[in-house]
Amino acid sequence: METKGSLVSYALVLLFLVLLVAGINAGEASVVWEKAITICLSCIGVG
Protein backbone atom coordinates (compact mmCIF):
# COMPACT_ATOMS: atom_id res chain seq x y z
CA MET A 1 0.00 0.00 0.00
CA GLU A 2 2.82 2.37 0.87
CA THR A 3 4.63 1.67 -2.40
CA LYS A 4 1.51 2.23 -4.44
CA GLY A 5 1.02 5.61 -2.85
CA SER A 6 4.54 6.67 -3.65
CA LEU A 7 4.21 5.57 -7.27
CA VAL A 8 1.26 7.88 -7.68
CA SER A 9 3.22 10.78 -6.22
CA TYR A 10 6.16 10.12 -8.52
CA ALA A 11 3.88 9.98 -11.52
CA LEU A 12 2.36 13.30 -10.47
CA VAL A 13 5.69 14.97 -9.88
CA LEU A 14 6.92 13.76 -13.25
CA LEU A 15 3.76 14.89 -15.00
CA PHE A 16 3.98 18.38 -13.61
CA LEU A 17 7.69 18.55 -14.32
CA VAL A 18 6.90 17.81 -17.95
CA LEU A 19 4.22 20.51 -17.95
CA LEU A 20 6.66 22.97 -16.41
CA VAL A 21 9.26 22.29 -19.07
CA ALA A 22 6.63 22.47 -21.80
CA GLY A 23 5.52 25.82 -20.46
CA ILE A 24 9.04 27.19 -20.42
CA ASN A 25 9.60 25.93 -23.96
CA ALA A 26 6.46 27.72 -25.10
CA GLY A 27 7.97 30.97 -23.85
CA GLU A 28 5.53 31.42 -21.00
CA ALA A 29 8.15 32.73 -18.61
CA SER A 30 8.31 36.01 -20.49
CA VAL A 31 4.55 36.42 -20.22
CA VAL A 32 4.86 36.08 -16.47
CA TRP A 33 7.68 38.57 -16.53
CA GLU A 34 5.72 41.10 -18.54
CA LYS A 35 2.76 40.86 -16.22
CA ALA A 36 4.99 41.10 -13.16
CA ILE A 37 6.87 44.23 -14.17
CA THR A 38 4.28 46.31 -15.97
CA ILE A 39 1.62 46.63 -13.33
CA CYS A 40 -1.84 46.72 -14.64
CA LEU A 41 -3.95 49.01 -12.54
CA SER A 42 -6.63 46.41 -11.99
CA CYS A 43 -4.14 44.33 -10.02
CA ILE A 44 -3.81 47.02 -7.42
CA GLY A 45 -7.48 47.75 -7.16
CA VAL A 46 -7.66 51.10 -8.90
CA GLY A 47 -9.01 50.35 -12.32
Place this chain on the structure above:
Amino acid sequence: MMHLRIVVLWACVLFFLFICPAAADVEASRNSVVAIDAPGVEQLTREENCPIFISIMTSRCGACRSELTAYQEMYEKYGDEGLGIFVVSIDFGTSEEIQGLVDQLGLTFPVYWGGEKVMKAFNISFVPYKIIVSNGRVLEKQIGGWKSTSEFEAKINELFEACER
Protein backbone atom coordinates in the same frame (compact mmCIF):
# COMPACT_ATOMS: atom_id res chain seq x y z
CA MET B 1 -16.38 8.60 -9.25
CA MET B 2 -12.98 10.29 -9.15
CA HIS B 3 -12.44 9.48 -12.82
CA LEU B 4 -15.77 10.89 -13.75
CA ARG B 5 -14.95 14.16 -12.06
CA ILE B 6 -11.63 14.40 -13.85
CA VAL B 7 -13.21 13.64 -17.20
CA VAL B 8 -15.89 16.26 -16.65
CA LEU B 9 -13.25 18.80 -15.62
CA TRP B 10 -11.19 18.23 -18.72
CA ALA B 11 -14.27 18.30 -20.89
CA CYS B 12 -15.04 21.76 -19.49
CA VAL B 13 -11.52 22.99 -20.05
CA LEU B 14 -11.45 21.81 -23.66
CA PHE B 15 -14.90 23.22 -24.28
CA PHE B 16 -13.90 26.70 -23.23
CA LEU B 17 -10.66 26.53 -25.14
CA PHE B 18 -12.15 25.60 -28.46
CA ILE B 19 -15.38 27.49 -28.61
CA CYS B 20 -13.29 30.61 -28.49
CA PRO B 21 -13.95 32.99 -31.34
CA ALA B 22 -12.00 32.29 -34.48
CA ALA B 23 -9.61 34.88 -35.78
CA ALA B 24 -11.37 38.02 -36.89
CA ASP B 25 -11.47 38.49 -40.63
CA VAL B 26 -8.92 40.98 -41.67
CA GLU B 27 -9.88 43.46 -44.33
CA ALA B 28 -7.55 44.66 -47.01
CA SER B 29 -7.44 48.17 -45.57
CA ARG B 30 -5.83 46.97 -42.38
CA ASN B 31 -4.50 49.50 -39.91
CA SER B 32 -1.07 47.99 -39.43
CA VAL B 33 0.67 48.42 -36.12
CA VAL B 34 4.00 50.16 -36.73
CA ALA B 35 7.11 49.39 -34.74
CA ILE B 36 8.47 52.39 -32.87
CA ASP B 37 11.45 53.13 -30.62
CA ALA B 38 11.90 55.55 -27.75
CA PRO B 39 13.00 58.54 -29.89
CA GLY B 40 10.03 57.76 -32.08
CA VAL B 41 7.70 58.14 -29.12
CA GLU B 42 9.40 61.42 -28.24
CA GLN B 43 8.77 62.49 -31.82
CA LEU B 44 5.06 61.83 -31.37
CA THR B 45 4.90 64.58 -28.76
CA ARG B 46 6.09 67.01 -31.46
CA GLU B 47 3.42 66.15 -34.00
CA GLU B 48 1.36 69.03 -35.33
CA ASN B 49 -1.88 67.92 -33.74
CA CYS B 50 -3.30 69.76 -30.76
CA PRO B 51 -4.04 68.40 -28.26
CA ILE B 52 -2.12 65.14 -28.37
CA PHE B 53 -2.91 62.12 -26.23
CA ILE B 54 -0.35 59.35 -26.11
CA SER B 55 -1.30 56.19 -24.28
CA ILE B 56 1.30 53.58 -23.44
CA MET B 57 -0.36 50.26 -22.73
CA THR B 58 -0.20 46.48 -22.91
CA SER B 59 -2.73 44.18 -24.51
CA ARG B 60 -3.12 42.18 -21.35
CA CYS B 61 -4.17 45.15 -19.26
CA GLY B 62 -7.93 45.34 -18.96
CA ALA B 63 -8.08 49.03 -18.11
CA CYS B 64 -5.95 49.82 -21.17
CA ARG B 65 -8.07 47.75 -23.52
CA SER B 66 -11.30 49.29 -22.38
CA GLU B 67 -9.89 52.73 -23.18
CA LEU B 68 -9.35 51.88 -26.81
CA THR B 69 -13.06 52.19 -27.57
CA ALA B 70 -13.16 55.66 -26.02
CA TYR B 71 -10.13 56.66 -28.07
CA GLN B 72 -11.74 55.44 -31.26
CA GLU B 73 -14.98 57.27 -30.52
CA MET B 74 -13.22 60.54 -29.78
CA TYR B 75 -10.92 60.17 -32.76
CA GLU B 76 -13.90 59.81 -35.05
CA LYS B 77 -15.52 62.84 -33.48
CA TYR B 78 -12.59 65.24 -33.18
CA GLY B 79 -9.89 63.76 -35.41
CA ASP B 80 -10.63 66.23 -38.20
CA GLU B 81 -10.35 69.15 -35.83
CA GLY B 82 -6.75 68.34 -35.03
CA LEU B 83 -6.99 65.95 -32.08
CA GLY B 84 -4.03 63.56 -32.09
CA ILE B 85 -4.35 60.13 -30.54
CA PHE B 86 -1.42 57.74 -30.50
CA VAL B 87 -1.40 54.41 -28.75
CA VAL B 88 1.92 52.71 -28.05
CA SER B 89 1.82 49.09 -27.00
CA ILE B 90 4.71 47.79 -24.92
CA ASP B 91 3.73 44.12 -25.21
CA PHE B 92 6.86 42.07 -24.75
CA GLY B 93 8.32 40.27 -27.70
CA THR B 94 5.62 40.55 -30.32
CA SER B 95 3.24 43.05 -31.87
CA GLU B 96 0.76 40.34 -32.77
CA GLU B 97 -1.46 40.80 -29.76
CA ILE B 98 -1.90 44.53 -30.21
CA GLN B 99 -2.45 44.03 -33.93
CA GLY B 100 -5.22 41.62 -32.97
CA LEU B 101 -6.92 44.31 -30.90
CA VAL B 102 -6.60 46.87 -33.70
CA ASP B 103 -8.14 44.50 -36.22
CA GLN B 104 -10.95 43.46 -33.96
CA LEU B 105 -12.14 46.92 -33.11
CA GLY B 106 -11.22 48.36 -36.48
CA LEU B 107 -9.24 51.14 -34.83
CA THR B 108 -8.36 53.87 -37.29
CA PHE B 109 -5.98 56.07 -35.27
CA PRO B 110 -2.26 55.27 -35.36
CA VAL B 111 -1.18 52.41 -33.13
CA TYR B 112 2.49 51.62 -32.52
CA TRP B 113 4.39 48.80 -30.93
CA GLY B 114 7.40 49.70 -28.82
CA GLY B 115 7.96 46.56 -26.78
CA GLU B 116 10.31 46.29 -23.84
CA LYS B 117 12.69 48.93 -25.17
CA VAL B 118 10.18 51.73 -24.89
CA MET B 119 9.13 50.42 -21.50
CA LYS B 120 12.73 50.65 -20.28
CA ALA B 121 13.43 54.01 -21.92
CA PHE B 122 10.38 55.61 -20.37
CA ASN B 123 10.84 53.80 -17.08
CA ILE B 124 7.29 52.54 -17.16
CA SER B 125 6.00 50.20 -14.51
CA PHE B 126 2.33 51.00 -14.59
CA VAL B 127 -0.06 50.74 -17.49
CA PRO B 128 -1.93 52.59 -18.84
CA TYR B 129 0.46 55.52 -18.86
CA LYS B 130 -0.57 58.68 -20.60
CA ILE B 131 1.22 61.67 -21.98
CA ILE B 132 -0.81 64.78 -22.77
CA VAL B 133 0.63 67.44 -25.06
CA SER B 134 -0.77 70.80 -26.02
CA ASN B 135 0.84 73.37 -28.31
CA GLY B 136 4.03 71.31 -28.33
CA ARG B 137 4.26 71.37 -24.55
CA VAL B 138 3.98 68.22 -22.45
CA LEU B 139 1.29 69.00 -19.91
CA GLU B 140 0.98 65.72 -18.09
CA LYS B 141 2.85 62.45 -17.89
CA GLN B 142 1.06 60.16 -15.56
CA ILE B 143 -0.18 56.76 -14.59
CA GLY B 144 -3.77 55.86 -15.20
CA GLY B 145 -6.31 56.34 -17.90
CA TRP B 146 -9.76 57.79 -18.15
CA LYS B 147 -12.59 56.89 -15.82
CA SER B 148 -15.14 57.37 -18.58
CA THR B 149 -15.48 58.57 -22.14
CA SER B 150 -17.22 61.72 -20.90
CA GLU B 151 -14.30 62.58 -18.62
CA PHE B 152 -11.99 62.15 -21.58
CA GLU B 153 -14.20 64.26 -23.81
CA ALA B 154 -14.33 67.04 -21.23
CA LYS B 155 -10.54 67.08 -21.14
CA ILE B 156 -10.33 67.21 -24.93
CA ASN B 157 -12.69 70.17 -25.07
CA GLU B 158 -10.82 71.95 -22.31
CA LEU B 159 -7.57 71.57 -24.22
CA PHE B 160 -9.07 72.54 -27.57
CA GLU B 161 -9.73 75.99 -26.09
CA ALA B 162 -6.04 76.49 -25.52
CA CYS B 163 -4.88 75.33 -28.92
CA GLU B 164 -3.43 78.04 -31.10
CA ARG B 165 -4.71 77.75 -34.61
Place this chain on the structure above:
Amino acid sequence: MVDIRRLIQTVSVFLCNAWMLFPFTKNIYQGELKSVCVPGLNCYSCPAATGACPLGSLQTFFAGIRPSFRTGSYHLGLYVIGMLGLVGGLVGRMPCAWVCPFGFMQELLHKIPSRKMEIPRFLSWVKYGVLALFVILFPLVIVDVFGYGENWFCKYICPAGTLEAGLPLAFLQPHLRELWGALFYGKLAILVLLLVLMVYTRRPFCRVLCPLGAIYSLFNKVSVFRMVYYPDRCVRCDECYRNCPMGIKFYEGANQSDCIRCLQCMRKSCKYGAIGFSINGVATIVPGPKEKTEAVSG
Protein backbone atom coordinates in the same frame (compact mmCIF):
# COMPACT_ATOMS: atom_id res chain seq x y z
CA MET C 1 15.66 29.51 21.19
CA VAL C 2 14.84 30.55 17.69
CA ASP C 3 12.29 28.28 16.14
CA ILE C 4 13.53 26.90 12.85
CA ARG C 5 10.21 27.47 11.14
CA ARG C 6 10.02 31.09 12.24
CA LEU C 7 13.54 31.55 10.94
CA ILE C 8 12.72 30.08 7.53
CA GLN C 9 9.53 32.11 7.33
CA THR C 10 11.38 35.31 8.13
CA VAL C 11 14.10 34.60 5.60
CA SER C 12 11.44 33.81 3.02
CA VAL C 13 9.64 37.11 3.57
CA PHE C 14 12.87 38.94 2.85
CA LEU C 15 13.80 36.77 -0.10
CA CYS C 16 10.42 37.26 -1.73
CA ASN C 17 10.58 40.97 -0.99
CA ALA C 18 14.26 41.78 -1.27
CA TRP C 19 14.08 44.92 -3.38
CA MET C 20 14.77 47.47 -0.71
CA LEU C 21 15.54 50.36 -3.02
CA PHE C 22 11.90 51.10 -3.71
CA PRO C 23 11.64 54.07 -1.33
CA PHE C 24 14.30 55.77 -3.44
CA THR C 25 13.33 54.68 -6.93
CA LYS C 26 9.62 55.06 -6.11
CA ASN C 27 9.21 52.11 -8.34
CA ILE C 28 8.94 48.35 -8.39
CA TYR C 29 11.73 45.87 -9.08
CA GLN C 30 11.82 44.99 -12.77
CA GLY C 31 14.58 42.42 -13.07
CA GLU C 32 14.57 39.02 -14.73
CA LEU C 33 13.92 37.21 -11.45
CA LYS C 34 10.34 38.26 -11.79
CA SER C 35 9.76 35.68 -14.51
CA VAL C 36 9.84 33.03 -11.77
CA CYS C 37 6.87 32.46 -9.51
CA VAL C 38 7.42 32.22 -5.77
CA PRO C 39 5.66 29.29 -4.08
CA GLY C 40 3.72 31.45 -1.61
CA LEU C 41 1.16 34.20 -1.98
CA ASN C 42 3.19 37.35 -2.56
CA CYS C 43 1.89 40.12 -4.77
CA TYR C 44 4.14 40.82 -7.73
CA SER C 45 3.02 44.40 -7.76
CA CYS C 46 4.55 44.85 -4.32
CA PRO C 47 7.33 47.42 -4.75
CA ALA C 48 9.77 45.12 -2.96
CA ALA C 49 8.75 41.88 -4.65
CA THR C 50 11.50 39.92 -6.35
CA GLY C 51 9.35 37.16 -7.80
CA ALA C 52 6.03 36.70 -9.53
CA CYS C 53 2.82 35.64 -7.83
CA PRO C 54 1.72 32.18 -8.97
CA LEU C 55 -1.99 33.02 -8.70
CA GLY C 56 -1.71 36.29 -10.57
CA SER C 57 0.30 34.62 -13.32
CA LEU C 58 -2.14 31.73 -13.57
CA GLN C 59 -5.08 34.07 -14.01
CA THR C 60 -3.16 36.05 -16.60
CA PHE C 61 -2.75 32.92 -18.70
CA PHE C 62 -6.38 31.93 -18.35
CA ALA C 63 -7.56 35.43 -19.14
CA GLY C 64 -5.40 35.63 -22.24
CA ILE C 65 -6.03 32.17 -23.58
CA ARG C 66 -8.18 33.10 -26.56
CA PRO C 67 -5.84 35.83 -27.86
CA SER C 68 -2.96 33.45 -27.39
CA PHE C 69 -4.73 30.94 -29.63
CA ARG C 70 -5.42 33.70 -32.11
CA THR C 71 -1.78 34.71 -32.31
CA GLY C 72 -0.71 31.08 -32.36
CA SER C 73 1.44 31.25 -29.24
CA TYR C 74 -0.73 28.70 -27.37
CA HIS C 75 0.14 29.81 -23.89
CA LEU C 76 -1.92 27.61 -21.60
CA GLY C 77 -0.22 28.50 -18.35
CA LEU C 78 1.61 25.18 -18.20
CA TYR C 79 4.59 26.97 -16.72
CA VAL C 80 2.65 28.00 -13.64
CA ILE C 81 0.51 24.86 -13.45
CA GLY C 82 3.67 22.77 -13.69
CA MET C 83 5.41 24.73 -10.99
CA LEU C 84 2.42 24.53 -8.63
CA GLY C 85 1.93 20.83 -9.31
CA LEU C 86 5.59 20.13 -8.82
CA VAL C 87 5.67 21.81 -5.43
CA GLY C 88 2.33 20.27 -4.48
CA GLY C 89 3.36 16.83 -5.66
CA LEU C 90 6.51 16.97 -3.59
CA VAL C 91 5.35 18.51 -0.34
CA GLY C 92 1.64 19.27 -0.63
CA ARG C 93 0.63 22.33 1.32
CA MET C 94 3.96 22.76 3.05
CA PRO C 95 4.81 26.17 1.46
CA CYS C 96 1.86 27.69 3.33
CA ALA C 97 3.56 27.01 6.63
CA TRP C 98 7.18 27.57 5.75
CA VAL C 99 7.52 30.19 3.05
CA CYS C 100 4.24 32.02 2.45
CA PRO C 101 4.66 35.62 3.65
CA PHE C 102 0.94 36.16 3.98
CA GLY C 103 0.57 33.04 6.10
CA PHE C 104 3.42 34.18 8.29
CA MET C 105 1.74 37.51 8.88
CA GLN C 106 -1.45 35.76 9.93
CA GLU C 107 0.40 33.71 12.51
CA LEU C 108 2.10 36.79 13.91
CA LEU C 109 -1.16 38.72 14.16
CA HIS C 110 -2.74 35.78 15.92
CA LYS C 111 -0.18 36.18 18.69
CA ILE C 112 -1.85 39.40 19.78
CA PRO C 113 -3.62 38.46 23.01
CA SER C 114 -7.39 38.34 22.68
CA ARG C 115 -10.33 35.99 23.03
CA LYS C 116 -9.79 33.36 20.37
CA MET C 117 -12.53 31.75 18.38
CA GLU C 118 -12.90 28.97 15.87
CA ILE C 119 -14.07 29.16 12.27
CA PRO C 120 -17.01 26.92 11.34
CA ARG C 121 -15.58 24.00 9.44
CA PHE C 122 -17.77 24.13 6.39
CA LEU C 123 -16.22 27.48 5.50
CA SER C 124 -13.06 25.66 4.39
CA TRP C 125 -14.97 24.69 1.29
CA VAL C 126 -15.33 28.30 0.26
CA LYS C 127 -11.75 28.44 -0.99
CA TYR C 128 -12.42 25.77 -3.58
CA GLY C 129 -15.25 27.90 -4.84
CA VAL C 130 -12.96 30.92 -5.00
CA LEU C 131 -10.39 28.85 -6.88
CA ALA C 132 -12.88 27.39 -9.33
CA LEU C 133 -14.70 30.65 -10.02
CA PHE C 134 -12.38 33.59 -9.48
CA VAL C 135 -9.10 32.03 -10.54
CA ILE C 136 -10.21 29.63 -13.27
CA LEU C 137 -13.73 29.98 -14.60
CA PHE C 138 -14.38 33.74 -14.61
CA PRO C 139 -11.02 34.66 -16.19
CA LEU C 140 -11.63 31.97 -18.80
CA VAL C 141 -15.20 32.67 -19.80
CA ILE C 142 -16.09 36.27 -18.98
CA VAL C 143 -14.32 38.06 -21.78
CA ASP C 144 -14.45 41.53 -23.28
CA VAL C 145 -14.93 42.35 -26.95
CA PHE C 146 -11.32 41.40 -27.60
CA GLY C 147 -11.62 37.94 -26.06
CA TYR C 148 -9.56 38.79 -23.00
CA GLY C 149 -10.72 37.93 -19.52
CA GLU C 150 -9.68 39.59 -16.29
CA ASN C 151 -7.74 38.60 -13.21
CA TRP C 152 -10.84 38.25 -11.11
CA PHE C 153 -9.18 37.17 -7.92
CA CYS C 154 -6.56 39.93 -8.10
CA LYS C 155 -9.06 42.55 -9.07
CA TYR C 156 -11.88 41.87 -6.66
CA ILE C 157 -10.54 39.90 -3.71
CA CYS C 158 -6.83 39.51 -3.09
CA PRO C 159 -6.02 41.08 0.29
CA ALA C 160 -2.30 40.46 -0.23
CA GLY C 161 -2.45 42.69 -3.29
CA THR C 162 -4.16 45.47 -1.38
CA LEU C 163 -1.74 45.24 1.51
CA GLU C 164 1.50 44.77 -0.38
CA ALA C 165 0.83 46.75 -3.53
CA GLY C 166 -2.33 48.86 -3.42
CA LEU C 167 -1.46 50.72 -0.24
CA PRO C 168 2.34 51.12 -0.50
CA LEU C 169 2.21 52.13 -4.16
CA ALA C 170 -0.37 54.78 -3.37
CA PHE C 171 2.19 56.34 -1.08
CA LEU C 172 5.06 56.04 -3.52
CA GLN C 173 3.02 57.36 -6.43
CA PRO C 174 0.55 59.82 -4.90
CA HIS C 175 -1.29 60.19 -8.19
CA LEU C 176 -2.64 56.67 -7.73
CA ARG C 177 -4.69 57.85 -4.78
CA GLU C 178 -6.80 59.97 -7.10
CA LEU C 179 -7.84 56.80 -8.85
CA TRP C 180 -9.19 55.11 -5.75
CA GLY C 181 -12.80 54.17 -6.27
CA ALA C 182 -15.42 51.71 -5.16
CA LEU C 183 -13.23 48.85 -6.32
CA PHE C 184 -10.38 49.87 -4.07
CA TYR C 185 -12.52 50.54 -1.04
CA GLY C 186 -14.22 47.19 -1.47
CA LYS C 187 -10.87 45.44 -1.51
CA LEU C 188 -9.71 47.50 1.43
CA ALA C 189 -12.79 46.38 3.37
CA ILE C 190 -11.93 42.74 2.65
CA LEU C 191 -8.39 43.32 3.85
CA VAL C 192 -9.40 45.10 7.05
CA LEU C 193 -12.00 42.48 7.86
CA LEU C 194 -9.43 39.73 7.42
CA LEU C 195 -6.79 41.58 9.44
CA VAL C 196 -9.21 41.83 12.34
CA LEU C 197 -10.21 38.20 12.01
CA MET C 198 -6.55 37.18 12.00
CA VAL C 199 -6.22 38.37 15.56
CA TYR C 200 -9.22 36.41 16.77
CA THR C 201 -8.93 33.25 14.77
CA ARG C 202 -6.18 31.12 13.31
CA ARG C 203 -5.21 31.79 9.69
CA PRO C 204 -8.68 32.79 8.49
CA PHE C 205 -7.53 33.67 4.99
CA CYS C 206 -5.69 30.35 4.49
CA ARG C 207 -8.59 28.31 5.70
CA VAL C 208 -11.46 30.11 4.07
CA LEU C 209 -10.33 32.04 1.02
CA CYS C 210 -6.86 31.19 -0.25
CA PRO C 211 -7.05 29.61 -3.74
CA LEU C 212 -3.33 28.86 -3.64
CA GLY C 213 -3.80 26.82 -0.49
CA ALA C 214 -6.76 25.18 -2.19
CA ILE C 215 -4.52 24.11 -5.08
CA TYR C 216 -1.78 22.74 -2.85
CA SER C 217 -4.30 21.04 -0.58
CA LEU C 218 -5.43 18.83 -3.46
CA PHE C 219 -1.99 17.24 -3.30
CA ASN C 220 -1.90 16.64 0.45
CA LYS C 221 -2.98 13.02 0.24
CA VAL C 222 -0.75 12.06 -2.67
CA SER C 223 2.40 14.10 -2.23
CA VAL C 224 5.82 12.56 -1.71
CA PHE C 225 6.02 14.08 1.73
CA ARG C 226 3.12 13.00 3.92
CA MET C 227 2.12 13.06 7.55
CA VAL C 228 1.67 9.77 9.40
CA TYR C 229 -0.57 9.03 12.35
CA TYR C 230 0.10 6.26 14.87
CA PRO C 231 -3.34 5.65 16.35
CA ASP C 232 -2.28 3.20 19.07
CA ARG C 233 -0.20 5.90 20.74
CA CYS C 234 -2.75 8.68 20.63
CA VAL C 235 -4.58 9.42 23.86
CA ARG C 236 -6.86 12.13 22.39
CA CYS C 237 -5.43 14.81 24.64
CA ASP C 238 -6.23 17.43 21.98
CA GLU C 239 -2.86 19.07 22.49
CA CYS C 240 -2.23 18.98 18.72
CA TYR C 241 -5.46 20.81 18.07
CA ARG C 242 -4.65 23.52 20.57
CA ASN C 243 -1.34 24.41 18.92
CA CYS C 244 -2.17 23.78 15.29
CA PRO C 245 -2.05 27.03 13.30
CA MET C 246 -4.85 25.67 11.12
CA GLY C 247 -7.03 24.35 13.89
CA ILE C 248 -6.80 20.72 12.91
CA LYS C 249 -7.40 17.72 15.10
CA PHE C 250 -4.60 15.55 13.83
CA TYR C 251 -6.19 12.31 14.94
CA GLU C 252 -9.11 12.90 12.61
CA GLY C 253 -6.88 12.25 9.64
CA ALA C 254 -3.19 12.56 9.01
CA ASN C 255 -3.35 14.49 5.73
CA GLN C 256 -6.41 16.63 5.97
CA SER C 257 -6.74 19.20 3.24
CA ASP C 258 -6.09 22.06 5.62
CA CYS C 259 -2.89 20.60 7.10
CA ILE C 260 0.00 22.81 6.07
CA ARG C 261 2.72 20.46 7.30
CA CYS C 262 4.13 22.97 9.71
CA LEU C 263 5.13 20.01 11.92
CA GLN C 264 4.17 22.03 14.97
CA CYS C 265 2.09 19.14 16.26
CA MET C 266 4.87 16.63 15.74
CA ARG C 267 7.67 18.77 17.11
CA LYS C 268 5.92 20.67 19.85
CA SER C 269 2.52 19.30 20.77
CA CYS C 270 2.30 15.56 20.87
CA LYS C 271 3.94 14.06 23.94
CA TYR C 272 2.98 10.54 22.94
CA GLY C 273 4.71 10.15 19.62
CA ALA C 274 1.50 9.66 17.71
CA ILE C 275 2.54 12.01 14.91
CA GLY C 276 5.25 11.51 12.32
CA PHE C 277 5.86 11.99 8.63
CA SER C 278 6.91 9.88 5.70
CA ILE C 279 8.85 10.65 2.58
CA ASN C 280 8.21 8.59 -0.49
CA GLY C 281 5.94 6.27 1.52
CA VAL C 282 8.73 5.42 3.93
CA ALA C 283 8.21 6.66 7.45
CA THR C 284 11.44 8.48 8.17
CA ILE C 285 10.86 9.28 11.77
CA VAL C 286 8.97 6.79 13.88
CA PRO C 287 8.90 8.63 17.14
CA GLY C 288 8.82 6.55 20.25
CA PRO C 289 6.42 7.56 22.98
CA LYS C 290 8.14 10.41 24.73
CA GLU C 291 8.49 10.09 28.47
CA LYS C 292 5.94 12.06 30.34
CA THR C 293 8.58 13.67 32.49
CA GLU C 294 6.67 16.68 33.67
CA ALA C 295 3.44 14.83 34.14
CA VAL C 296 4.51 12.27 36.73
CA SER C 297 6.23 14.44 39.29
CA GLY C 298 3.81 15.17 42.02
